[in-house]
Amino acid sequence: MEQQDIATGPEEHRTTTVEQGRFCVARCSCGWRGPARRARSLARSDAEVHGAG
Template sequence: MAQQEGPERTRHGQEHLTTTNEQGRFCVARCTCGWRGPARRARSQARADAEGHATAG
């Protein structure tokens, strides 16, 4: 099932709301802007991907 564990940040006036979603044995980070991170087995790594996306400039 979907989980909303990711950080929520604002970048350059555009709101980037990230979530992590479980897909079988994998976890994927997604953003409201359409970005999608790679499938990860570790939830912590998916959350780190989401945070990196939200803070990237």
């Protein structure tokens, strides 16, 4: 279940958060994948850091 789309930067990385069981993972259209988190807010933070970096 996708929770949020975040468009960032000039390269337009499109990130989403996806729930996998008890965990939430941030993913990007460029192929990047963040660590599994129990808190959605941490997965969203991972996505924001990825977009800024």
